[in-house]
Amino acid sequence: MASSIKGQACIAGIFEHPTRRADGISTAQLHADVALGALADAGLSLSDVDGYFCGADAPGLGGFSMAEYLGLTGLRYMDTTETGGSSYLLHVSHAARAIMTGQCNVALITMADRPLAAGAGPVLAGVDMSQVPEREFASPVPVPPVFGYAMVARRHMHEFGTTAEQLAWVKVAASHHAQHNPHAKLREVLSLEDVMASPVVAAPLRRADCCVVTDGGGALVLTRPEIARSLKRPIVKIAGAGEAMKHSSGGHVDPLHSAGVFSAAKAFEEAGVTARDIRYASLYDSFTITVIMQLEDIGFCEKGQGGRFAADGNLIAGQGRLPVNTDGGGLCSNHPGNKGGMTKMLEAVRQCRGEAHPAVQVPNHDLVLAHGTGGLMSSQHMAGTVILEAA
Template identity: 65%
Template sequence: MSINGKACIAGAFEHPTRKAPDKSVAQLHAECARGALEDAGLSMKDVDGYFCAGDAPGFGPVSMIDYMGLNVRHMDSTETGGSSYLVHASHAAQAIAAGKCDVALITLAGRPRSEGRSGTVQRGSVPNVPESLFEASYGPTIVSLYALAARRHMHEFGTTPEQLAWVKVAAAHHAQFNPNAYLRQTTTVEAVLASPMVADPLHRDDCCVVTDGGGALLIVRPEIARDLKRPIVRLIGAGEAPKGQRGGYIDVTTTGAVQSGATAFAEAGVTPADIDYASIYDSFTITVILQLEDLGFCRKGEGGRFVADGNLISGSGALPFNTDGGGLCNNHPSNRGGMTKIIEAVRQLRGEAHPSVQVKDCRLALAQGLGGYASTRHGSATLIMERS
């Protein structure tokens, strides 16, 4: 079933806090839900579908539906890490098209900064994780697994640390215009390279921020969207794909965006050249380069050259990206960045981004998410949206 034109994003909200020691995770979810509903002009009683992932406390949707007092006839707790919320948007559109619900609420929230969870500790040592017995003895961490992909990309294609740094420079340029961004200071390639090395070749400034906060979306039937006093953002294409080890036949420089992007573009009937704005998952600078290649914005191996010299900066570059500052500078709530990628794409399509970074006549936007580890296993999801 195609979702093209079957559902619209009517509400979007990003929690303004970046540290919330006085709030529970459930409270942050509820505050995000309320913000998205107010943005759309709807109320809790209008919601009949609810979507959340592993960041939701308790028994997932069962706990949160009860906590927020919702009365729903459809729920979904698909978990693909940071890309979950792009998958949820697609699944919500499918549910609406199938008549399972009319107004779907998607929430994300977390407190990793308040709880001291940076996401840099050793991974894969949990006994019930199937890969643990094979990989834990090597001491993998999130940053080392992305550094592996970066170093291999450098080896195969000649990508340089300076090219990686340009991704951060573009994100920081945009973040200076976002009053809620965690890091609002602009930077230079030289400053990124001078920041401490975390996992060769990734410096501290090649890594995303760790923040509390969250966000929420409302996906509704087109008929409902037309009755609301908000600009209409249509979902026209979506794709999702896992990437794993495939028994050892693996390319650590390729992501699941190869498949999820191709599926989304085919459903939307557009090409990368048609996209006016792109929200690209930026857990690390290398993450952006890999996905830009795999989505088809440039050829494989040319991502470093594509992002260099400000090509991702709104107003001057060929492909404006992450105009809120992204995960590198703005917000990475619950160590998951997929939700905010959709929210900023919605702002761009509505013409509500900061005037200094707003893309002129933005009609088509793409949001891309990655959940997991680029070099080993992850879930990828792609959304294409259109201003109606």
């Protein structure tokens, strides 16, 4: 039996919910909407699905409840892995391996949540952070995510001379892309001066350095290659995938490297390619520093050079060396349920299919990469990397 998933599974269908605020729509209905949308995109139906994947955003008993709600009667495989925003990249990897080993033929992955409509704010659905083991020692100290990412950014600046202007270029690039996305929450094109004029939230991060909070969701359908070939849709093969964990090591924290160092290396090894072969990347952008760290850790540039790499429009499609997040990303378009891994996969598939907006579609899209970080880059997090190949 093959040990590598390279070419053993294909993404046959995708769908992104158009809403950014889901008043009057339940979480279960959001999951159903995106599931039906992705299956319709693939030319399949619920009766074809025999593998189901979801995270803690799925309501009730998670996978059990959603399987019944959707009417998935032919399931042979279920995976409810939860690693925050990176969950859905891990689901792609796990689904491909389940298909490769014959445990399912058609895998459905759904993600949906409604923190805005529910008034929940920047929290992760189904995740009770008050119960993490170290919380009893740190409960008097507020720890919103921006604090941890500000620490990473400040340390990066101290060690490598990264500037606030270099961080700002990540947001500028996102805004240039978002203007072409009719569903993006923020569509205004920003200049470097606009971003620098944004108020400081947690130094050195400004409000414009932070992702949006939205409702919505998305779904993916993976199939066996022979099924994908029968569906008359552009074939997108899973070329390689990797996952890796990094935590605070009992207080011995290294804020200058993420788990992406290891997940990306695994994905590249499995795909038999390098970062130099990638012409488009969907990179997790919870904050602008997140993108700069991933540029380095995945291997698009040397450690410490991420700020310089991102500067002067180098992440903008049509003018930069590496277009990143051509849908506007989490910084401008969509960050449903405060977990952006699903949207990273969706835009990577659009690019690999050649179906991104014409203004941002990269001409050479045979190999694209999606990467997610779930948790806090400053402490505990799980990274997932997926490399896609157009047939």
